[in-house]
Amino acid sequence: MNDSPNALCFGSNLPAAGAxxxxxxxxxGLRVELPDLPAEAISFTGLSVTAGGFDQDQLVVKWTHGGVERTAYLKDPAVITAFRQAAPPDLMPHLERTAAHVRRARSGRRTLLAVAVGSVIGLLLILWLGSDALVRMAVTHIPVEWERSIGDATRGQFLAGQQVVKEGPAVAAVQEITQRLAEQIPNNPYTFEVTVVRSDVVNAFALPGGYVIVFTGLLKKADSPDEVAGVLSHELNHVVLRHGLERIVKTLGIVAVVTIFVGNQEGLVGLAKQLGIELATLKFGREQEMEADLQGLRLLHRAKIASDGMIHFFERLSESDKLQVELLSTHPMSAARAERLKAAAATLPKQEPVPFGFEWKAVQAGL
Ligand SMILES: [Zn+2]
Known part of the structure; x- marks a missing residue:
């Protein structure tokens, strides 16, 4: 049973600011559960109802229990609806008037709110047009659930033309690596879902909401699971840091910002869908790469995975076949980037890595 609070109660024995x-x-009638007090049962005949609250958008119920006057402010639409359905006919005319009052107050306030939100957005746009601050602020307003819709839709579009490896040692290995990393992400709101795609492309990427795509070409090229873990740690941090969403909002511009602020989930997901496959290959900015690198390095360390795998992998790739490697075109490994990674790795406390539960050579042999 869900027994979280859905109203605010006032009366003696309760805090002045309400409980x-x-x-x-x-x-x-009603059954009211109060903190640290026995529950109170009130029949419909023993209570009175009015509209109230700062915006006159709440149902105010008053009753007397054991000689003590109590008041509850109901704001939850589900409770208000249940109340209207259960209340006896003689209470109805009054209640309906009150409910109509509440509805009027609500819709009036919605109009007012829309105008206010519109003005604020307009002002923000003037102040921050084209600035990263606006993009970041908009992105923080995107619920994880929307993010998942965007990622899920993009993954579907992307995988339509691909051959997915459904099971086997490679899938198990990539899942184990991802799991080890995900467990060390504090307050992680994402459930990472890994898809292995059969392709010689040397690449891996993560979509908003936690959808990770790894190509078998990358698994074949990696000399150790640490190298794969290095790439995945970097990619997972692009998700956690919401870099993909930042790119989407930036690419879509003002329309996306307004869509987010008016709370239009379908609108944003629809807009993102128009970007389609491009989403999967969006190039991140220099600053975003650095953030994903450094946070990725720390994540590897927390997961007790050798943190030099990523540096080695990128360096090895850039020496051998620069042009054929997609991973490098989206994540160019400049000398400066490698140096900074090495310097950051050197500051981490030494530790003995914990091995993975699979043989890397066996995983590769199965590809
Ligand atoms: Zn990156």
């Missing part, structure tokens, strides 16, 4: 309480509606 969060839970109101349950039944055909007999």
């Amino acid at each position: 969060p309480c839970r109101v349950e509606v039944s055909s007999a």
